[in-house]
Amino acid sequence: MNLLKIDNLHASIGEEKILNGFSLEINAGETHAIMGPNGSGKSTLSYVLSGKDDYDVTEGSIHLKSKNISGLEADERSKLGMFLAFQYPIELPGVTGMTFLRTIINSSRLANNLPELEGIEIVKLIREKAANLEISQDMLKRFVNVGFSGGEKKRFEILQMSLLNPSIAILDETDSGLDVDALRIVGNGVTELKSKDRGMLVITHYQRLLDHIIPDFVHIMVKGKILESGGPELAKVVEKEGYKRFIDEN
Ligand SMILES: Nc1ncnc2c1ncn2[C@@H]1O[C@H](COP(=O)(O)OP(=O)(O)OP(=O)(O)O)[C@@H](O)[C@H]1O
Ligand SMILES: [Mg+2]
Numbered sequence: 001m002n003l004l005k006i007d008n009l010h011a012s013i014g015e016e017k018i019l020n021g022f023s024l025e026i027n028a029g030e031t032h033a034i035m036g037p038n039g040s041g042k043s044t045l046s047y048v049l050s051g052k053d054d055y056d057v058t059e060g061s062i063h064l065k066s067k068n069i070s071g072l073e074a075d076e077r078s079k080l081g082m083f084l085a086f087q088y089p090i091e092l093p094g095v096t097g098m099t100f101l102r103t104i105i106n107s108s109r110l111a112n113n114l115p116e117l118e119g120i121e122i123v124k125l126i127r128e129k130a131a132n133l134e135i136s137q138d139m140l141k142r143f144v145n146v147g148f149s150g151g152e153k154k155r156f157e158i159l160q161m162s163l164l165n166p167s168i169a170i171l172d173e174t175d176s177g178l179d180v181d182a183l184r185i186v187g188n189g190v191t192e193l194k195s196k197d198r199g200m201l202v203i204t205h206y207q208r209l210l211d212h213i214i215p216d217f218v219h220i221m222v223k224g225k226i227l228e229s230g231g232p233e234l235a236k237v238v239e240k241e242g243y244k245r246f247i248d249e250n
Helices: 042-050 074-079 097-111 119-132 137-141 150-164 180-192 207-212 233-241 244-249
Strands: 002-013 016-027 031-035 056-064 082-085 092-096 168-172 199-203 217-222 225-230
Touching: 002 042, 002 199, 016 042, 016 056, 016 199, 016 225, 031 233, 042 056, 042 074, 042 082, 042 168, 042 199, 074 082, 074 097, 082 150, 092 097, 097 119, 097 137, 097 150, 119 137, 119 150, 150 168, 150 180, 180 207, 207 233, 217 233, 217 244, 225 233, 225 244, 233 244
Parallel strands: 031 199, 031 217, 082 168, 168 199
Antiparallel strands: 002 016, 002 056, 217 225
16 A cells, blocks of 8 residues: 655755655555765655645645645644654753653544543553663653753654554654664664554665665665665665765766
């Protein structure tokens, strides 16, 4: 089943044109990786997909489970099952991790006509998933992302994803700034979330994350569009040779 269909997407911010005809289809069960030089538009793509304001989509369309979501707000896209793990997670001073997670779980459940979870039931669920990602109880009592280390922020993003069960998960450089142990924790956390009902889009600069999360497809993005697609071997070419070959050939 097709979960996400991006067709000839063009998007700009102010005068700056950043996406230039980006197309990609993700079916249920598939994991796609996007690699590309700094500034090629990867984060912009993830923001545009998630419905962040500030971007003008000038051409093309985005379908999520066959529904055109181009005009939908970020929260509506999220209710339809889209999740974005940010490259730079935002701080929420005054909101504890536990409160935040309870809120997102229940709003997602309400959107899916499921009863809200309460009391010990929801706390247990959160604690269990947090423990899998080696996130401590103390961290859940702190304000979201405030003073978290880079690696803690990334693990907290994956925790959100594991609690929301999205249909499409977009991970923007979830590996950046992780030490080798955190990389393994995050890699395993993501791999456990692979499912025949879910599609994943993993943006990364490094082959090493893809050793953990073995993608079905790797796409090379340059200047706002995909130049080349292949299997995991493409990531190895990038690691060895950089992007020159892809740019020269196109
Ligand atoms: N608000 C903005 N105003 C002007 N230009 C912007 C804005 N946001 C992004 N850009 C530009 O768009 C281009 C693409 O940025 P983007 O963050 O999407 O790249 P990226 O592929 O994610 O890079 P990286 O690998 O460094 O994370 C960059 O040249 C960036 O400077
Ligand atoms: Mg980026």
